[in-house]
Amino acid sequence: MWQMRLFWAVNLPDDLKRKLSGLQSRLRETPANVKWVEQHNLHLTIRFLGDVDAGRVDEITRVAREAVAGLGGFSLQLSGLGFFPGPHKPRVVWVGVQGNLLKFRELYNRMETGMAKLGFSGDGKRFSPHLTLGRVRAPQANAELLSKAGDIAGEFGIIGEVKVAAVDLMESRLTRKGPVYTVLNTLYLSD
Template sequence: MIATLSKRQEGPTARTFVAIELPDDLKNRLQALRTKFGEGAEMLKWTGQAQLHVTLRFLGDVERSRLHLVVDAASHAASLTKQFSLQLGDLGAFPNERSPRVLWVGLLEDEGKSRLSRLFSVLEEAIVHRGFPPEPLPFSPHLTMARARDRLSSVDRSRIGRALQELRRSANLPASIDVRQITVMESSLSAAGARYSPVATLPLLLEELKRG
């Protein structure tokens, strides 16, 4: 596939990341969790339904003249990766549930997550090869559901943690994500929040047919 870069020009740089997008039905299910969150929901800034995704690689501000290099790296990684499925895991929090700052949904430790890690490794190598700095943190894929508001007391954070534990007991999260493509995204920040725009979408290889 030959990717076409977005024609939008809003500045010399673009806040860029590579992501796995989610199907609308799964976004609806995840968004519904917000209505089930108990005491402390008002102390969280929830991720908008349109912004729910799995980040594969965050690059930050990239010069627009170099965006084609990110697309080229993503295209290279996609061309070496067969389609696969991910399974949603449990709810959790960074750095911990006693003083949560970020609420997330994890992924099950299975073959799908192993294949995701291999995709990240190929993408990371391709990105670094094209002159971008390496990712300094270990790969920890997840879906960010919400962030705690600033200046919360330890008591307030504890309330959020307890509500998260209660939601985990009642939530019916198991779901599958069919990963058929990866997307280079641009994030535009405003007072209304982040808006994501696809720069290029790169399809993965079709899974080989199993012969009987």
């Protein structure tokens, strides 16, 4: 059986992806060596599963559906810029997440519990809601990137709002031109 690289995500509306892409364009003005997430691939990751036998997709979807049943939709706002693990050694450029974080954390915890039942162990990291804009490839010109991010972050409050009404099981196919994401299944967060 062939393997599929899978993850659960909240996909974003196109207008919000355009705003985030505009933010990336401004950060690209620096000479920093960053691999930026393509506009069409911007999303909020809930749970990365990794390489999985294709025959398990139905089982994964069924267990996740049971896990999120009755959770109900909620709203999140994207705001602020930051770096993981921190500004002294940036590896990931991110946008922060605000709003109904209790409900978002509940979604994450339910998904973690459901996927653990299927043998997907967690990475041990604390849940830190964020949206990845890019990954820093090399340390040169990071000072300029940090400075530009600070300037931009001071200009805005909320970048946009996400109405979370569903989660998607995504396949990620790695190609020479970057990852190609495909929605395999959508689970609606009915009340």
